[in-house]
Amino acid sequence: MILPIYAFGQPILKKKAKPFEKDDEGLNELIENMWETMYNAEGIGLAGPQIGLGKRIFIIDTAQIEGKDSSINGLKQVFINAEKIEETGDLKDYEEGCLSIPDIRGDVKRPEVLTIRFYNEKFEEFTKTFTGLNARVIQHEYDHIEGKLFIEKLKPIKKRMVKRKLEIIKKGMVQVDYKMKFVRL
Numbered sequence: 001m002i003l004p005i006y007a008f009g010q011p012i013l014k015k016k017a018k019p020f021e022k023d024d025e026g027l028n029e030l031i032e033n034m035w036e037t038m039y040n041a042e043g044i045g046l047a048g049p050q051i052g053l054g055k056r057i058f059i060i061d062t063a064q065i066e067g068k069d070s071s072i073n074g075l076k077q078v079f080i081n082a083e084k085i086e087e088t089g090d091l092k093d094y095e096e097g098c099l100s101i102p103d104i105r106g107d108v109k110r111p112e113v114l115t116i117r118f119y120n121e122k123f124e125e126f127t128k129t130f131t132g133l134n135a136r137v138i139q140h141e142y143d144h145i146e147g148k149l150f151i152e153k154l155k156p157i158k159k160r161m162v163k164r165k166l167e168i169i170k171k172g173m174v175q176v177d178y179k180m181k182f183v184r185l
Helices: 027-040 063-068 132-145 156-170
Strands: 045-047 057-061 076-098 101-119 125-131
Touching: 027 045, 027 057, 045 132, 057 132, 076 132, 101 132, 101 156, 125 132
Parallel strands: none
Antiparallel strands: 045 057, 057 076, 076 101, 101 125
């Protein structure tokens, strides 16, 4: 089932998400709904808070863009109760966007290498190191479960430039090709 994506201004996007319990019911259905929602919105990542769920879960699929860029070693993965272990390497700028903040993109500096501990959809624990675009997408989605948005990492001048657009999104005055849930003013 395609779920609405919560738009900028929704309070849940600014709250730190709570851990999943191993026996939480409906996890498989939730994950399937998240994949369907993300693909419908043409995204490469989606986190629990973006669908109104204050739980520590996110999904990424960079494999879908692997064919468009030979430098990408694609990854399709579910991350549950993820915890960053270490970020290393040079800080690199890369233009990011977000399904919860349509029509706004901006350069964000992030470390090139990320080591993270997480559970997959079978609640098997992993500690893995990711690099390049995979690390960046994981860092972006991880920020969501920490109550942070990529716009907070923009340079001050860019933040000022997008302020008006953010108010328009908050009011629900934006056109997208997927279901969104806006703040009721």
